[in-house]
Amino acid sequence: MQTIDMATTPLRELNSTLQAQAENTNQTDWVIENPKGAHAVAVGLDAPIEVTIKGSTGYYCAGMNKQATVHVTGSAGPGVAENMMSGTVIIDGDASQYAGATGHGGLLVVKGNASSRCGISMKGIDIVVHGNIGHMSAFMAQKGNLVVLGDAGDALGDSLYETRIFVRGKVKSLGADCIEKEMRPEHFELLKDLLERAGADAKPEEFRRYGSARKLYNFNIDHAGEY
Amino acid sequence: MCGIVGLFLKKEELRPRLGDLLTDMLITMTDRGPDSAGIAIYGDETGGLKMTVQSDTPEETFAGLDAALTEALGQKVTMRIIDTHAVLTLPKGSEAEARAFMAEKGIRVMGTGETMEIYKEVGLPKDVAARFDIRSKGGSHGIGHTRMATESAVTTLGAHPFSTGDDQCLVHNGSLSNHNRMRRVLTRKGFPPQTENDTEVAACYISSRLAEGANLGEALEGALEDLDGFFTFVVGTKNGFGVVRDPIACKPAVMAETDDYVAFGSEYRALATLPGIENARVWEPEPATVYFWER
Numbered sequence: 001m002q003t004i005d006m007a008t009t010p011l012r013e014l015n016s017t018l019q020a021q022a023e024n025t026n027q028t029d030w031v032i033e034n035p036k037g038a039h040a041v042a043v044g045l046d047a048p049i050e051v052t053i054k055g056s057t058g059y060y061c062a063g064m065n066k067q068a069t070v071h072v073t074g075s076a077g078p079g080v081a082e083n084m085m086s087g088t089v090i091i092d093g094d095a096s097q098y099a100g101a102t103g104h105g106g107l108l109v110v111k112g113n114a115s116s117r118c119g120i121s122m123k124g125i126d127i128v129v130h131g132n133i134g135h136m137s138a139f140m141a142q143k144g145n146l147v148v149l150g151d152a153g154d155a156l157g158d159s160l161y162e163t164r165i166f167v168r169g170k171v172k173s174l175g176a177d178c179i180e181k182e183m184r185p186e187h188f189e190l191l192k193d194l195l196e197r198a199g200a201d202a203k204p205e206e207f208r209r210y211g212s213a214r215k216l217y218n219f220n221i222d223h224a225g226e227y
Numbered sequence: 228m229c230g231i232v233g234l235f236l237k238k239e240e241l242r243p244r245l246g247d248l249l250t251d252m253l254i255t256m257t258d259r260g261p262d263s264a265g266i267a268i269y270g271d272e273t274g275g276l277k278m279t280v281q282s283d284t285p286e287e288t289f290a291g292l293d294a295a296l297t298e299a300l301g302q303k304v305t306m307r308i309i310d311t312h313a314v315l316t317l318p319k320g321s322e323a324e325a326r327a328f329m330a331e332k333g334i335r336v337m338g339t340g341e342t343m344e345i346y347k348e349v350g351l352p353k354d355v356a357a358r359f360d361i362r363s364k365g366g367s368h369g370i371g372h373t374r375m376a377t378e379s380a381v382t383t384l385g386a387h388p389f390s391t392g393d394d395q396c397l398v399h400n401g402s403l404s405n406h407n408r409m410r411r412v413l414t415r416k417g418f419p420p421q422t423e424n425d426t427e428v429a430a431c432y433i434s435s436r437l438a439e440g441a442n443l444g445e446a447l448e449g450a451l452e453d454l455d456g457f458f459t460f461v462v463g464t465k466n467g468f469g470v471v472r473d474p475i476a477c478k479p480a481v482m483a484e485t486d487d488y489v490a491f492g493s494e495y496r497a498l499a500t501l502p503g504i505e506n507a508r509v510w511e512p513e514p515a516t517v518y519f520w521e522r
Contacts, residue, residue: 037495056495115511116476
C-alpha cells in the first residue's frame with residue numbers, strides 16, 4: 001500500500017503519480033491523507049487502482065475517472081465524479097451539488113445525501129444515493145440509472161431523455177416531461193443488481209420508477225409553451 | 228465567486244481565539260476572492276458605542292480626530308488607530324451627531340455597534356488580516372468575506388461586510404437582480420444604501436426588517452420573498468448569526484456545528500482547520516431555508 005500525505009505533497013504531484021499508474025501496475029492500493037477539502041483530488045485516473053481518501057474533499061474529486069475505485073471517507077464538494085467514464089466512486093458522507101454530472105459510465109455511490117443537480121446531464125453512469133437528493137436532479141439526463149433510497153427534491157428529471165430514475169421515498173415534484181412509469185421485471189432485476197453493488201440495504205419492490213414522457217424530444221407547436 | 232467564513236462561539240473559553248481561527252478560515256478562501264477582504268468582529272462591550280471609520284490618508288485624517296470629536300460632542304471620545312481604520316468609542320446616543328461630523332469631514336464610517344468592529348480593505352486576505360492584526364482580536368462571533376467583484380468596483384467601500392445598522396453586518400456571495408428597485412423602496416423607508424453595490428441593498432433590507440421588529444429569522448425569511456437573484460448571505464447581529472441561500476442555491480455553502488461553535492464556510496476547506504472538526508456535524512444548508520442562532 002502506498003500512502004500520500006497532502007500535508008507534504010502538492011496536489012499536482014499527487015495527481016501525476018496516480019495518473020502515471022499503468023494498466024498492469026503492481027501498486028494497486030493507495031491511501032491519501034489530509035485532503036482537508038482540497039479541489040481536484042484523484043482526477044483523471046486511468047488504471048484499475050484503489051484509492052482511499054481519508055477525509056473530505058472539495059470541488060471535482062475523482063473527475064473523469066476511468067477504471068479506478070476512489071473511496072472518500074468524508075464528504076465531497078461540488079462536482080464529484082464529474083464526467084466519470086468507468087470505475088467506482090464511493091462517498092461515505094454527503095456529496096454537494098452536481099454529483100456525477102455528465103458521467104458516461106461507472107458507478108457513483110453516495111452513502112449520505114447528495115444536494116442539488118445530482119446526475120445533471122448524466123450519459124450512462126449509474127448513481128446510487130443512500131440518502132436524499134436535492135432539486136433539479138437528473139436534469140436533461142440522457143442515459144444510465146439514478147437510484148435514491150431517500151427523498152428527491154423539486155423538479156426531478158426535468159427535460160429527461162432516457163435515464164431511469166428509481167426513488168424509494170417521496171418526490172417533492174417532477175420536472176417537465178418526467179412521469180412515473182411502471183416497474184417491469186427487468187427493472188426489478190436491474191435495481192437488485194445496483195443496490196447490491198452499492199451496498200444498499202433496500203428491496204427493489206420499495207421503489208417507484210420515473211422516466212421521460214418523450215414529449216419534449218421534438219419541437220411540437222402545441223407544446224410551444226413548455227419549452 | 229467570493230468566499231465567506233463565519234464563526235459563532237458557544238463557549239466563553241474560545242473567545243480569545245476568535246480572530247486567530249477566523250483569520251485561518253479567511254485565508255483559505257483567497258482563491259475565491261483575491262480582490263479585497265473584510266471581517267466583522269463582535270468583541271467586548273466598552274460601555275459606549277464603537278464607530279469604525281476608514282481613511283485612505285490615515286495619518287492626516289486621524290491626527291487629533293478624537294480631540295476634535297470630543298469637542299464637537301462635548302463628551303469624551305477615545306480612539307484606537309489600526310492601519311487605515313480607527314475605532315472611536317463614543318457615548319451612547321451620540322451616533323447621529325458623530326455620523327454628521329464624519330460626513331462633514333469626508334471620513335468613511337464602516338459601521339457602528341456596542342460590540343462590533345469592522346475592517347475591510349482592498350488586497351489579498353492574508354495581507355488585509357495582517358494589517359488589522361485580526362489574529363489578536365477576541366470576541367463572541369465574527370464574519371469574514373473575500374471578494375471577487377462582479378457588480379461594482381474593487382474599492383474599500385465595495386468590500387464586504389456591509390453594516391447598515393448598529394451591530395449588524397451582512398456578507399454575500401452572488402449577485403442580486405432587483406437591487407435597483409429595492410434601493411428605491413428602501414430609500415423611501417428611510418434605509419438608503421450609500422453605495423452602488425447590490426449587497427449593501429440586502430444589508431439595508433435586513434436592517435429595515437429588524438428595525439420594524441422582525442427577529443433575525445423573520446428578516447431572513449423576508450429576504451427570500453423580497454430579494455431576487457443569487458445569494459448566500461451570512462448575517463451577524465449583536466447576539467445572533469444567520470445564514471440563508473436562495474432557492475436555486477448555486478453558491479456553495481457548508482456548515483459545521485459542535486458543542487463549542489457554529490461555523491460557516493463557502494467550502495469545507497475553510498472549516499478544515501477548526502478544532503474538533505473531525506467530529507463536528509457538517510452539512511450543506513438547504514436552499515431557501517433560514518438557519519439562525521441567537522444567544
